Amino acid sequence: MYQPTEILIERGEEEAPVVQRALARLPELPVRIVEKDWEQEDTRPAGMDPFGAGKRRLFFTRQRARFLEHCPAGTPGLVCCNYLIVSLISNCPMDCSYCFLQDYLANNPTLKVFTNSDDLLDEVAQVVDRQPWRQFRIGTGELSDSLALDALLGFSADLVPFFAARKNVLLELKTKSDCIDNLLRLESHGRVVVSWSLTPPAIADAEEHGTAPFAERLRAARRVQQAGYKIGFHFDPLIEYPRWETDYRQALEQVFTSVDPRRVAWVSFGSLRITPPLRKVIRQRFPQTRLLSGEQVLCDDGKWRTFQALRVKMYRTLITQLNRLAPTVPVYMCMETAPVWQKVFGRAPGCDKDVARSLTAPNLGQEGTHRAGRRAEQLTA
Amino acid sequence: MATLNEQAQAQQIEVYAQRKRLSSITLARWQAWPGTDQAALFFLLQDLQCGENHLKDLLNWLEEIAARDERTIADILERRELRRARATPGSRNDKLKAVKVVLRKIRYPRLTRLEENVRQALKALDLGRTVQVSFPSDFEGDEVTATLTARNVHELQDGLSQLQQRLDDGRFQRVFDALDDV
Incomplete structure (x- = not known):
């Protein structure tokens, strides 16, 4: 359970609904009203682990930049799946040892919650309602866990009804938590995918601090699926260690004995990738980690990954297993090169729309697409 | 100690x-x-x-x-x-x-084994100095580059014949196979 040490509120945002909800649930915490550019002062928490301490300072502020962005996986040289992201929270209450936020938000002194969720919804409506022929996938899990703070902030009550009412967009709520109670009270009309990032229990226990255990995540997935939501799974990061093959095979088995594969929207795989600065931070913050012990090499995009032949073997092994357990579930790889797609699936997508269509069309149907009648291409060989 | x-x-x-x-x-x-x-x-x-x-x-x-x-x-x-x-x-x-x-x-036990296997497969090509075969750094990617160097038409013809022969007898295939073998 996330326990902040203090609440900071930007002056003028005190009455925002999300602030009121949080204050009602955390009545004992000290509250400070701060100016909007408070963060630009030297406000990094002191101590040995300022990044870790920053996670426990809950800061409510307005988002003044755009909410809707393209997923950063659309890096040149990598196959992209045309995913869009929106962030109502920046920073994460969980503390996975491999998390890129440790570098990306290194100087961030707080866990930031944006108070203007209505602006986010307006912005999304402007884009998706004006292009009813296009299908979109939008996720909230890039800069934070989508659900870990939902009991405190209640954003799902704003997001789910909004997306449930639209025929050409899927909202993905990506989590490592079991915080699903609010979702069970909402109707998704099949347009919300709740997805879990999974690693085998041995890795989850050792490296994913503050997350729900593997078994709890699966239990939550089953409950959400039974409540009518589509669900997804991301084996990302895929971590190479001496027992990876046995452990990941068992994890996949457990997933598909727990849930109904017919209502799984997608499964993705993505190799562990670490920038050189992140590698340094991991060594410093988690000196006992075994994550850096895999056979990783520095790739063209400046990130360390398991060397290509071995990660291709890992993808092939697990996707073959997945195809046995759940042959109709769409599958894709995240932040991988066309040569790796070629080796794993037998062909690389012609363009990013191919991948996007293989994920949206089976879940939204052909409704709302200008390519009506054309069968979605499954990229599984 | x-x-x-x-x-x-x-x-x-x-x-x-x-x-x-x-x-x-x-x-x-x-x-x-x-x-x-x-x-x-x-x-x-x-x-x-x-x-x-x-x-x-x-x-x-x-x-x-x-x-x-x-x-x-x-x-x-x-x-x-x-x-x-x-x-x-x-x-x-x-x-x-x-x-x-x-x-x-x-x-890096598997990466160094792969490097050794590729080295052996290259050695088995026995191409001499006419043809150089190179790989992307740490074998990331899928391009193998074969560079043929010739000072005259005879050397060029000789290099091409050698390449063709290695393709026909499967030795080049073994180089590509070694790249995926972990």
Whole structure:
């Protein structure tokens, strides 16, 4: 359970609904009203682990930049799946040892919650309602866990009804938590995918601090699926260690004995990738980690990954297993090169729309697409 | 393995760091190890006399092997193949090179095996100097480059014939196969 040490509120945002909800649930915490550019002062928490301490300072502020962005996986040289992201929270209450936020938000002194969720919804409506022929996938899990703070902030009550009412967009709520109670009270009309990032229990226990255990995540997935939501799974990061093959095979088995594969929207795989600065931070913050012990090499995009032949073997092994357990579930790889797609699936997508269509069309149907009648291409060989 | 008393050891490591102008971060990392591990590396460095960059490689690899294999660094440095590499005759650079080759092999067992298999497959091509075959760094990507060098039409014809023959008898295929074989 996330326990902040203090609440900071930007002056003028005190009455925002999300602030009121949080204050009602955390009545004992000290509250400070701060100016909007408070963060630009030297406000990094002191101590040995300022990044870790920053996670426990809950800061409510307005988002003044755009909410809707393209997923950063659309890096040149990598196959992209045309995913869009929106962030109502920046920073994460969980503390996975491999998390890129440790570098990306290194100087961030707080866990930031944006108070203007209505602006986010307006912005999304402007884009998706004006292009009813296009299908979109939008996720909230890039800069934070989508659900870990939902009991405190209640954003799902704003997001789910909004997306449930639209025929050409899927909202993905990506989590490592079991915080699903609010979702069970909402109707998704099949347009919300709740997805879990999974690693085998041995890795989850050792490296994913503050997350729900593997078994709890699966239990939550089953409950959400039974409540009518589509669900997804991301084996990302895929971590190479001496027992990876046995452990990941068992994890996949457990997933598909727990849930109904017919209502799984997608499964993705993505190799562990670490920038050189992140590698340094991991060594410093988690000196006992075994994550850096895999056979990783520095790739063209400046990130360390398991060397290509071995990660291709890992993808092939697990996707073959997945195809046995759940042959109709769409599958894709995240932040991988066309040569790796070629080796794993037998062909690389012609363009990013191919991948996007293989994920949206089976879940939204052909409704709302200008390519009506054309069968979605499954990229599984 | 010989051991130093703790104080003397700490002092000797400080002196080594000053002499080699190690950064405070690198020194702190070494000093954060348990005493026996610090001493084991210190004894290795008596032979190798590494500066900052080589030492950082050693620290990285040793810490990563220790975490993966759940062994102490002192245990790793006692491995027979490493002791043999340390005893390599020749200059300090020869020893350093031999130790790093062995340590990299322990750190990256499958990648170094793949490199060796590709090397063997290339050797079996027996193409001489006319044709050079190269690969992307760390075998990331899917392009193999064959460069044919000729000073006249006869050499060009000869190189092409050799290439065609290696394609026909499957030896080139074995190079490509080796790239995926882990």
